[in-house]
Amino acid sequence: MLTPARIPYLLLLPATLFLCAFFLYPFVLVAIEAFTRDGTFTAQNFQTALGHWKFPAAMTNTLLLAAVVVPIQTALALLMAVLVTKMTSGRDMALYVFTIPLGISDLAAGIIWLAIFEQSGFLNSMLYHLGIIDQPGTWLGYQSKGVIFAAVVLAEVWRATAIMLVILVAGMGLIPKEYDEAAEVFGASPWKRFIRVTLPLLRPSLQTALILRVILAFEVFAVVAALGGTSLPVLMGETYHWQFALQDRGVAAAFAIVILAISIAATLVIMRALRVPKEARI
Amino acid sequence: MTTTTLTDALPAHRKRGRFAMRAAVVALLLWVLVPLWLLAVNTFSSPDAVNGFPKSLVPEFDLGSLSFFAGFQGVSRALLNSAIVALLTMIMSIGLGAPAGYALSRFDFRGKESFRLLVLMTRAFPLPLLALPLAVMFIRVGLDDSLFGLALVHTTLALPFAVLITFSLFSGIPMELEEAAWTLGCTRIGAFHKVVWPLIRPGIAASAVFAFVISWNEVFAASVLTIQNRTLTAFLLQSLDVSPMPLKFAGGFVLVVPALIFIFLVRKYLFAMWGIANR
Numbered sequence: 358m359l360t361p362a363r364i365p366y367l368l369l370l371p372a373t374l375f376l377c378a379f380f381l382y383p384f385v386l387v388a389i390e391a392f393t394r395d396g397t398f399t400a401q402n403f404q405t406a407l408g409h410w411k412f413p414a415a416m417t418n419t420l421l422l423a424a425v426v427v428p429i430q431t432a433l434a435l436l437m438a439v440l441v442t443k444m445t446s447g448r449d450m451a452l453y454v455f456t457i458p459l460g461i462s463d464l465a466a467g468i469i470w471l472a473i474f475e476q477s478g479f480l481n482s483m484l485y486h487l488g489i490i491d492q493p494g495t496w497l498g499y500q501s502k503g504v505i506f507a508a509v510v511l512a513e514v515w516r517a518t519a520i521m522l523v524i525l526v527a528g529m530g531l532i533p534k535e536y537d538e539a540a541e542v543f544g545a546s547p548w549k550r551f552i553r554v555t556l557p558l559l560r561p562s563l564q565t566a567l568i569l570r571v572i573l574a575f576e577v578f579a580v581v582a583a584l585g586g587t588s589l590p591v592l593m594g595e596t597y598h599w600q601f602a603l604q605d606r607g608v609a610a611a612f613a614i615v616i617l618a619i620s621i622a623a624t625l626v627i628m629r630a631l632r633v634p635k636e637a638r639i
Numbered sequence: 640m641t642t643t644t645l646t647d648a649l650p651a652h653r654k655r656g657r658f659a660m661r662a663a664v665v666a667l668l669l670w671v672l673v674p675l676w677l678l679a680v681n682t683f684s685s686p687d688a689v690n691g692f693p694k695s696l697v698p699e700f701d702l703g704s705l706s707f708f709a710g711f712q713g714v715s716r717a718l719l720n721s722a723i724v725a726l727l728t729m730i731m732s733i734g735l736g737a738p739a740g741y742a743l744s745r746f747d748f749r750g751k752e753s754f755r756l757l758v759l760m761t762r763a764f765p766l767p768l769l770a771l772p773l774a775v776m777f778i779r780v781g782l783d784d785s786l787f788g789l790a791l792v793h794t795t796l797a798l799p800f801a802v803l804i805t806f807s808l809f810s811g812i813p814m815e816l817e818e819a820a821w822t823l824g825c826t827r828i829g830a831f832h833k834v835v836w837p838l839i840r841p842g843i844a845a846s847a848v849f850a851f852v853i854s855w856n857e858v859f860a861a862s863v864l865t866i867q868n869r870t871l872t873a874f875l876l877q878s879l880d881v882s883p884m885p886l887k888f889a890g891g892f893v894l895v896v897p898a899l900i901f902i903f904l905v906r907k908y909l910f911a912m913w914g915i916a917n918r
Contacts (some may be wrong), residue, residue, distance in 0.1 A: 380795050468891030
């Protein structure tokens with residue numbers, strides 16, 4: 358019967374069952390797959406994965422990319438958010454343009470920056486028109502890992518800053534204006550007001566934005582595939598390679614567990630670093 | 640008029656500040672728009688121009704690259720597959736998510752916090768990795784290389800958003816409206832249908848569009864789970880090494896366009912959605 362006490366459970370049931378079947382259960386499966394081979398418990402998958410010559414490079418590249426990309430994005434998203442809240446005219450237009458990359462897939466972003474960096478691309482064309490070079494040089498060759506890395510950083514910053522921006526703008530809207538006005542009355546400069554008032558009050562949104570972004574940064578895959586092929590190994594790319602090309606699900610699962618582990622570790626660190634005491638919430 | 644007098648009255652450093660602000664906004668707008676423009680230039684130029692050097696910064700308005708892309712083996716099928724998976728994802732994530740969002744906004748009950756935790760937990764997990772174990776599971780149940788199977792994985796990505804967004808939308812509609820309808824003789828379902836539904840419809844449409852975009856853009860799970868029935872992203876990724884440049888750029892452009900339109904349609908809701916997703 359539809360008694361009021363049962364209604365919420367009935368409404369939640371489909372979503373809960375779905376998440377159990379397609380979220381919790383598969384993660385148990387992937388853990389089992391990573392720790393077994395031919396039905397017996399073993400650490401062999403991890404030995405193969407971690408012992409592979411590409412693993413140190415993939416791990417370093419993934420962590421380094423996140424360490425470079427996320428701080429730039431945070432700063433840029435904060436700058437955009439402050440500019441947008443201070444704008445008097447054209448605010449909606451600017452916000453729309455700033456959020457466009459939110460709808461763009463990482464693969465498309467990789468292809469867009471490929472158009473710029475490829476040998477007959479727009480960067481070389483521009484340098485040629487300016488008379489700096491006579492011959493188009495190769496930017497994304499397999500020897501020039503530094504340039505590929507920089508191109509991936511640019512593409513990631515270009516594509517994924519929007520998601521932080523949206524969260525931060527929404528968060529700034531929740532901060533009461535009175536705090537900022539009070540600080541202004543007491544003679545605080547705009548920079549001081551930003552550092553001492555806005556930023557601390559923005560901590561919950563900053564926390565959400567950072568967790569989301571760092572996890573997505575560990576999942577970097579298509580951008581790298583489009584720009585560097587296999588010259589710049591990353592964890593997600595190696596997972597795909599083991600699953601799809603080498604058809605070794607156990608090792609792919611071990612890679613998945615490694616990505617999962619660093620994601621959870623990063624989430625815990627960010628939650629701890631930006632903890633908001635219950636009584637300080639707005 | 641008032642703005643000019645106001646600006647005149649501002650001290651010199653404030654004026655400089657305004658100028659710096661405007662310059663920064665223009666620079667950031669160009670930062671977002673110029674790469675998109677360059678992709679469009681490549682898309683609307685002939686394949687010869689795309690492979691040529693040096694490139695011009697204005698397109699030739701030649702449809703050669705696009706028709707080459709459209710005629711390429713497997714492309715039309717991949718486009719159709721992408722659309723089907725995205726539509727299935729949209730229907731499933733709203734169908735499952737909206738009732739949950741309604742329950743969270745209207746009722747207090749035991750287990751509410753556990754459910755919210757389950758939804759929030761999805762955020763700390765790299766969800767595309769789910770494709771690995773599900774690939775095995777799908778072979779067992781005969782869903783391997785099927786569009787429905789991929790849509791199930793994409794729904795896992797989109798469902799948490801659907802729950803949080805619809806929760807915030809329902810919370811924005813006062814409970815009193817529904818209660819008033821009950822006192823006037825409406826049943827629970829009748830009140831929902833006559834009072835809540837008309838108010839919530841545009842918001843539901845926006846979150847449905849959001850689910851569509853999540854699925855349309857997803858690369859990893861699509862590439863792992865589809866072999867014959869590839870979506871556009873899987874098709875483009877798997878042919879990156881072998882496909883000619885004009886195909887990549889036209890493909891990238893086709894991938895971007897629906898996303899641009901969708902973000903434009905839901906722009907009003909983006910911030911409302913994320914405001915609540917903070918908590």
